[in-house]
Amino acid sequence: MAQVVCKYCGASYSSVSGLTTNQCNKNPNGRTHVPYEGSTTEKKYACMYCGASYSSVSALTANQCNKNPEGRNHVPYQGSASQSKFTCKYCGASYSSVSALTANQCNKNPTSKKYHVPQG
Numbered sequence: 001m002a003q004v005v006c007k008y009c010g011a012s013y014s015s016v017s018g019l020t021t022n023q024c025n026k027n028p029n030g031r032t033h034v035p036y037e038g039s040t041t042e043k044k045y046a047c048m049y050c051g052a053s054y055s056s057v058s059a060l061t062a063n064q065c066n067k068n069p070e071g072r073n074h075v076p077y078q079g080s081a082s083q084s085k086f087t088c089k090y091c092g093a094s095y096s097s098v099s100a101l102t103a104n105q106c107n108k109n110p111t112s113k114k115y116h117v118p119q120g
Contacts, residue, residue: 005040006033007076010058026061028071038078046081047074048118051099053081067102069111079120088116 003012004019008026013019016035024033036057038045044053045060049067054060057076065074077098079086086101087094090108095101098118106116 002040005036005057006061007036007057007078008034008061008071008073010036010056010061012058026071026073036076036078038076039080042081044081046077046098047102048077048098049075049102049113049115051097051102053099067113067115069113077118077120079118086118089119090117 003014004016005012006019006024009024011033019033019035022033023031027034044055045057046053047060047065050065052074060074060076063074064072068075081098085094085096086098088101088106091106093116101116101118104116105114109115109117
């Protein structure tokens with residue numbers, strides 16, 4: 001059976017119920033783990049707020065992100081990192097990588113961190 005991974009801390013469980021009944025100290029919106037809905041077969045996992053990439057969800061979420069408007073740590077982009085185009089969910093701007101997209105400011109981002117955020 002495939003492992004289920006928390007999108008905020010990278011903890012791994014054998015079931016969604018096992019994951020979501022346990023506490024996550026990195027979840028900015030609640031107390032329990034939240035399933036990562038992206039592919040767990042990626043070679044690199046990119047942060048949806050800054051584009052930093054790591055070889056696992058747990059390595060990504062162990063580090064801080066200064067562009068995360070909802071918490072302190074990186075949050076994995078849940079779409080495929082191997083796409084050829086990444087589009088901002090607030091304004092529609094497109095770039096060739098998550099890091100290129102999130103390096104630029106977005107006037108339509110409603111959060112205090114005014115950077116592009118990828119759709120997906």
